[in-house]
Amino acid sequence: MRMAELSRESGVPVATIKFYLREGLLPPGERTSPNQARYSQAHVRRLRLIRAMLDVGGLSLAQVTRVLAAVDSDELGQHDIFGVAQETVTQPGLDPDDDSESANAARERVRKLIADHGWLVPLDSPVVGALAKVVATIAELEPVLLEQIDDRADLIGRIADLDVSLLDGKSLEQQVEIVVAGTVLGDALMSAMRRVAQIDRSARRFGYSGDKASKHR
């Protein structure tokens, strides 16, 4: 497959593909002569993955770069797969040097949450720091949201069960792909479904009107 076809297949403009090649997001094609190359189905798939992470997952190019680098390096152990995918996606959490009252309160709340649920997670991991930051933000803005955090954690735990069960009987290579997609696109899927479900619950509680008139103009 040559450049034009790769572009057509993937829906990504040629100039953009060249840009991704320069940035190392897309591996170079197989050389057929000093300055010609041939691309494969793997390139199409890689392009689709890039676009999915950018458009649907909402990642930055830099994050996509890191995720792909992790995918390509094959020195991952079973247990690290999630960590690697997550750490490249997780945004900076609570500053560890932040010793303010609210920061400590948030950290404590998260510590207790993890302990209460018996979660086996190092407290100094980036994901925990990120969670602490979210909790701190919510605590000072709309603390009611934290009232049922334990119930939420139970449900989320069961979602995580589903996530992990997906890996059953898969090769390590497949697992990497599933975890990456599951981490990035999984967030989008959960958010999108939650919104739909909220509309349903809200309609049941406050009354459903199928016509547009009731919608905000």
Place this chain on the structure above:
Amino acid sequence: MRMAELSRESGVPVATIKFYLREGLLPPGERTSPNQARYSQAHVRRLRLIRAMLDVGGLSLAQVTRVLAAVDSDELGQHDIFGVAQETVTQPGLDPDDDSESANAARERVRKLIADHGWLVPLDSPVVGALAKVVATIAELEPVLLEQIDDRADLIGRIADLDVSLLDGKSLEQQVEIVVAGTVLGDALMSAMRRVAQIDRSARRFGYSGDKASKHR
């Protein structure tokens, strides 16, 4: 409170506050003379809300602007609250003119999902379109993720129950604030908790090692 103090209280630089004022994100202060103004605690809170939506929620300035406009307009009915918050946050979904096989398959899958769960949601609403887009993307990239979508939908539905139950006994004004924060920050909270829970489940399944040595370098 004058500008300098507002800046100190909120942690937002003066230049940035002025920028937000220009953009209409922050309402003008109360005039004390033709070119002086005084700010209140409400301004501090508003600033914190803006920063939370930008930094934690990951919204764009334009989205924040729309959310705030909706918050400020008080012509919302009970049932519309979710819709308004969501529609300003929900990114463009599947193009309705897209008649490709994959797009139709995704739409059908979503339609069935909604029907199976008895959700009361207009199929042409933006949130459903957004969900269809996510489903379409996952379907062509990592379709295994869709295998347990019904189980996920059940759990998400129960999360939505929690979301809606938060509004019990709250004034309409409070409800608006809760829904806005719950929509934007709630996504961040769920994602962060899910990552932590995934680490736990993964550790249980594949073995936990508390030391850093097992982590990706």
Place this chain on the structure above:
DNA sequence: CGTATTAGATAGCTACGCTATCCATAAGTC
């Protein structure tokens, strides 16, 4: 009265994610 702030206007800046142009070589076409 003098120094420090302020509101408001305008201009500039950095990062991101492309997009466009150029050129020399190679491929496809007759």
Place this chain on the structure above:
DNA sequence: GACTTATGGATAGCGTAGCTATCTAATACG
């Protein structure tokens, strides 16, 4: 083999987002 088209690679530029900096005239404060 001549000729048109496509390609790889390099370099430059562009549009948007989200601030940041500077300036000015008016006000506040001690």
